[in-house]
Amino acid sequence: MSDLALKTLSRLETEHLKPRPRWHFLLKNYVLWGVGIFSLLLGSVAVATIIFMLTDHEWEVYEYLDRTWWQHVLISLPYFWLIVLAGLTVLTFYNFKHTRYGYRYMSYLVTLGSIIISLLLGLVLYWRGLGATLDNLLSNQLPLYNKLVYTKQDVWQNPEHGLLGGYIIELIDGNNFLLRDFANNWWQVYSRDAEWSYGVKPKVGLLVKITGDNWGGRRFYAEDILPWKSYQRVKVKPLKQKSVVKSTTK
Amino acid sequence: MTEQQFKQTSDQELVKLTLQDKSFYVFLVERYEEKLRWYVRRTVGVTVEEAEDIVQEVFIKTYLNLNDFDPQLKFSSWIYRIAHNEAINYVRYRKRRPLTVELDQADNDWLLLRDDLDIVQSADQALLVEPLRQALEQLEDKYRQVLILRYWEDKDYQEISDILHLPLGSVATLLNRGKKQLKQILQDNNFGQTYV
Numbered sequence: 001m002s003d004l005a006l007k008t009l010s011r012l013e014t015e016h017l018k019p020r021p022r023w024h025f026l027l028k029n030y031v032l033w034g035v036g037i038f039s040l041l042l043g044s045v046a047v048a049t050i051i052f053m054l055t056d057h058e059w060e061v062y063e064y065l066d067r068t069w070w071q072h073v074l075i076s077l078p079y080f081w082l083i084v085l086a087g088l089t090v091l092t093f094y095n096f097k098h099t100r101y102g103y104r105y106m107s108y109l110v111t112l113g114s115i116i117i118s119l120l121l122g123l124v125l126y127w128r129g130l131g132a133t134l135d136n137l138l139s140n141q142l143p144l145y146n147k148l149v150y151t152k153q154d155v156w157q158n159p160e161h162g163l164l165g166g167y168i169i170e171l172i173d174g175n176n177f178l179l180r181d182f183a184n185n186w187w188q189v190y191s192r193d194a195e196w197s198y199g200v201k202p203k204v205g206l207l208v209k210i211t212g213d214n215w216g217g218r219r220f221y222a223e224d225i226l227p228w229k230s231y232q233r234v235k236v237k238p239l240k241q242k243s244v245v246k247s248t249t250k
Numbered sequence: 251m252t253e254q255q256f257k258q259t260s261d262q263e264l265v266k267l268t269l270q271d272k273s274f275y276v277f278l279v280e281r282y283e284e285k286l287r288w289y290v291r292r293t294v295g296v297t298v299e300e301a302e303d304i305v306q307e308v309f310i311k312t313y314l315n316l317n318d319f320d321p322q323l324k325f326s327s328w329i330y331r332i333a334h335n336e337a338i339n340y341v342r343y344r345k346r347r348p349l350t351v352e353l354d355q356a357d358n359d360w361l362l363l364r365d366d367l368d369i370v371q372s373a374d375q376a377l378l379v380e381p382l383r384q385a386l387e388q389l390e391d392k393y394r395q396v397l398i399l400r401y402w403e404d405k406d407y408q409e410i411s412d413i414l415h416l417p418l419g420s421v422a423t424l425l426n427r428g429k430k431q432l433k434q435i436l437q438d439n440n441f442g443q444t445y446v
Binding site (some may be wrong): 001002004005007008009011013016017019020021022024025100103104105206 | 269272273275279281283299302305306309310313314315316317318319320411415416418419420
């Protein structure tokens with residue numbers, strides 16, 4: 001027996017060393033796969049929410065907000081969810097690469113595969129309405145979330161720029177109604193000259209978005225009243241176009 | 251079974267036997283101790299004594315993790331992987347000192363590298379080993395590791411991939427770049443005219 005073999009056996013004896021049980025290694029591998037798959041699924045949820053936020057967002061109103069289209073895009077991108085997605089992609093990558101044979105795959109392929117699967121699953125989840133549900137849930141339950149994301153509500157919470165959104169809480173008469181915005185402020189909306197687009201009818205509890213003028217003192221002159229829901233979204237007329245329409249009418 | 255028969259038993263069989271009775275581990279230790287000792291010295295350039303300590307630790311860790319051995323892999327790749335990690339960890343935590351790569355002059359494995367590098371002159375082996383050793387010391391770690399596994403340990407691409415935990419494509423890239431860099435170092439050190 002070689003000297004090293006003797007020393008090794010002696011250490012095994014004196015230190016009472018035993019092979020670690022097989023379940024220990026199996027568990028480690030299962031945990032790596034489990035966390036990897038879980039982060040991949042969460043990544044898909046993040047993708048679903050990103051798609052929802054991108055499709056639900058008001059990209060056309062940048063002129064109301066005195067921004068260029070690029071400025072509006074840069075402000076509106078869902079950075080929070082993009083960071084979450086990046087973090088989850090890294091987690092998926094790390095876990096997959098540390099599974100038993102994960103090292104055999106090129107890093108860029110693992111990253112690309114993870115992103116593609118997240119995108120495909122995310123699309124399915126988006127179609128199933130998960131993105132909207134999660135965004136609404138977090139928006140209603142987690143005040144911090146609203147500070148982290150720039151939402152459609154933020155866009156329509158700009159009365160000084162002629163954009164107001166909220167719930168109709170009372171119909172005063174045929175020409176006026178009360179509206180509660182997303183900051184829980186009450187507004188008196190003058191809708192006599194307004195165009196109720198896409199079949200929207202004045203109704204208590206209805207969620208609407210309105211373009212018009214802020215008259216101060218929580219009074220708002222409505223020009224267009226539009227349905228809020230994303231599937232009914234319409235292209236808002238740019239200001240220049242509106243002023244032309246207005247002057248022609250006058 | 252006689253000792254001679256045990257020496258002919260496959261690594262996989264010996265692993266199974268060791269899990270039942272640790273005294274069989276002796277055959278695995280004896281089968282790999284010399285190879286690993288040289289591998290460690292070539293890779294991280296430690297002294298004989300340090301290599302001995304590292305290899306002993308490798309055998310202890312290998313024993314503790316025997317249940318993690320996957321028979322789909324070669325046992326040699328698996329134990330080389332453990333040795334690689336142990337050697338890298340050792341040099342990472344020891345006091346930093348210049349790398350001294352050890353090459354066995356009696357070993358002819360490097361001759362294949364000489365051919366691959368287009369070293370045209372069939373010079374005296376002893377005359378070639380020293381420039382090559384010095385060039386290996388100057389080589390980036392990642393290149394030296396694959397070259398040593400390929401040309402001194404005679405591992406194929408899949409084995410190198412399993413030892414270094416790299417994709418096959420990366421192994422091929424590192425080998426090509428390593429050879430180019432090695433050749434460049436040999437030329438820069440004026441070995442070019444004589445040997446390259």
